[in-house]
Amino acid sequence: MRSFNHSIEIHKLLKTREYKNLGLVPTMGSLHKGHVKLIEKCSMECDESIVSIFVNPTQFNDKIDLANYPQSIKKDIELIRKINPSAIIYNPMESDLFTSPAKAENFDLDGIDKIIEGKYRKGHFQGVATIVKILFEKFSPNLAFFGEKDYQQVLVVRKLIKKCNLDVKIKTISTVREKSGLAMSSRNFLLKKDTRYNAKIIYESLCIAKKMIKTHDFDKIKDFINNLFLLDKKFHLEYFYIVESTSLKEVTSFNPDVKIRAFICARFQKTRLIDNIPLN
């Protein structure tokens, strides 16, 4: 199965196939084991799968970040073929998705796009919502698959579906990690081997927070994690939040009846890495 640059070709192909459930795995390429799991899950749960590969400019608030985003299209296509030889691969040009110049829509997402990661990457989630809506409207998938590494993104997409009355169900997979604990991310490819290993401090911090959560003030936990990063020679802590799991509003003390999560972002030079885990 070759890859398609035009959605029209995919529509033609889909007309010739009989299926009950169409699954979509939206990606920006540079595929890793997290993507492998998403594509496997999609292929198991759906009798027709589309994997899209498109580095969406509207979700990048930083032009250098966009220019540096890793790409490995040939390898990606080979990998998808290995996982599911009949998966449809959509690798469009910008003009198949946007009228020029590509611009994010402006959605009312009840502010979920403006906190945590949205605070540090202005407009990022509006860009994500824009491309996800375009893909949903183009292919009308029954199911779409996302990773919990981008937990806030999952909530943004759920909000988008509700606000725009889109008829698609979201399925998630838990975060896939390297041996060191580091969450799999295409951005890990930007790091040299030793730095990539040092990046384990990100997941370690989350695990420490989880251990401390019942016995320490949240301020103390945050101080502890701040200090860990101050002592670290490589990674700079951009943020660490403890929030309620569905509203993502910050919480200041432990209540066993309220589900909470920790969110973290740390940076090595220009490379930002994010992660999150449930704390209870």
Ligand code: PAF
């Ligand atoms: O998670 C990603 O890779 C991207 O944000 C997505 C969902 C493919 C939209 O460009």
